[in-house]
Amino acid sequence: MRWLMVDRFTELVRGKYACAIRNVTLGEDHVHDHFPGFPTWPRSLMIEGLAQTGGVLVGYSRGFRDMVILAKVERMSFYDLVVPGDQMTFRAELEELRDEGAKIRGEITVGDKKVAEGSILYAHVNPKEAPAEAVENFVFNGNFLSLLGIQKRDLERWEASEGGAS
Amino acid sequence: MPKREEVYAKVAESLADALGVEQDEISEGSRLTTDLGAESIDFLDIVFRLEKAFNIKVPRGDLFPENLLNNAEYVKAGRMTEAGLSKLREKMPHADLAKFEKDPRVGQIADLFTVGMIVNYVINKLNAGQSQG
Numbered sequence: 001m002r003w004l005m006v007d008r009f010t011e012l013v014r015g016k017y018a019c020a021i022r023n024v025t026l027g028e029d030h031v032h033d034h035f036p037g038f039p040t041w042p043r044s045l046m047i048e049g050l051a052q053t054g055g056v057l058v059g060y061s062r063g064f065r066d067m068v069i070l071a072k073v074e075r076m077s078f079y080d081l082v083v084p085g086d087q088m089t090f091r092a093e094l095e096e097l098r099d100e101g102a103k104i105r106g107e108i109t110v111g112d113k114k115v116a117e118g119s120i121l122y123a124h125v126n127p128k129e130a131p132a133e134a135v136e137n138f139v140f141n142g143n144f145l146s147l148l149g150i151q152k153r154d155l156e157r158w159e160a161s162e163g164g165a166s
Numbered sequence: 167m168p169k170r171e172e173v174y175a176k177v178a179e180s181l182a183d184a185l186g187v188e189q190d191e192i193s194e195g196s197r198l199t200t201d202l203g204a205e206s207i208d209f210l211d212i213v214f215r216l217e218k219a220f221n222i223k224v225p226r227g228d229l230f231p232e233n234l235l236n237n238a239e240y241v242k243a244g245r246m247t248e249a250g251l252s253k254l255r256e257k258m259p260h261a262d263l264a265k266f267e268k269d270p271r272v273g274q275i276a277d278l279f280t281v282g283m284i285v286n287y288v289i290n291k292l293n294a295g296q297s298q299g
Contacts, residue, residue, distance in 0.1 A: 072211060074184075098226065099226060100210055100226055101207070101210045103211075121214075123210070
């Protein structure tokens with residue numbers, strides 16, 4: 001299983017917010033374990049999707065200087081199940097951004113329906129102080145944007161339309 | 167001049183939210199790690215909440231000092247040196263260091279971080295803010 005809980009970013013505005021989507025399919029092994037005969041998207045992975053959305057926002061807002069590590073799920077509330085065929089939209093808004101870490105507030109929707117919301121804290125780790133293996137395996141850096149097909153023109157367009165912070 | 171009871175009430179509420187404890191588990195003498203179960207990331211969460219609750223800025227290392235225990239000048243054989251204690255007094259005027267100074271084992275330093283220490287810090291901050299007009 002690839003630990004990629006986001007398929008595409010639809011908006012990414014430095015210092016402000018990010019939106020991303022994740023499609024849920026029957027083609028993923030783990031939904032058949034969760035639960036056998038009644039596949040649903042695990043809530044732990046919903047948290048991870050929101051965390052990845054927020055983590056990229058935080059990293060991008062600081063030029064990916066540090067590794068952004070999920071440190072604490074402050075609170076998370078769930079309102080409905082997510083099932084195969086759904087498309088989740090994650091929206092992460094930046095609440096705090098400092099050298100030591102950051103905090104986002106986020107929500108997850110399927111269509112017009114809010115299925116979850118919460119807030120997440122991140123810690124910043126200087127790559128020079130981290131084990132080499134950890135740095136090498138850290139996916140959520142600037143290269144992640146390329147993986148998700150985000151072009152520079154997309155970033156400029158989103159920032160221009162929202163007056164994003166520089 | 168902010169009233170201590172009012173500051174304490176808001177600090178206790180912030181800590182209860184950050185640490186997932188009940189407010190009646192918190193008192194001025196409660197130690198953040200030993201009594202309330204705080205971990206390192208919680209300290210950042212606490213700073214965020216205090217800034218919001220009191221409309222203050224808490225610079226990095228101001229409330230919870232950094233880089234004291236990894237300095238060879240300040241720590242020797244698991245105990246804080248006189249230079250380290252001097253630095254601690256300078257960095258933490260809001261903490262009660264009397265007990266720690268008598269037995270400055272670095273393993274005990276976390277006991278300095280109490281609810282009362284945070285209340286003192288916030289009151290000092292608010293007074294400084296008011297004195298600046």
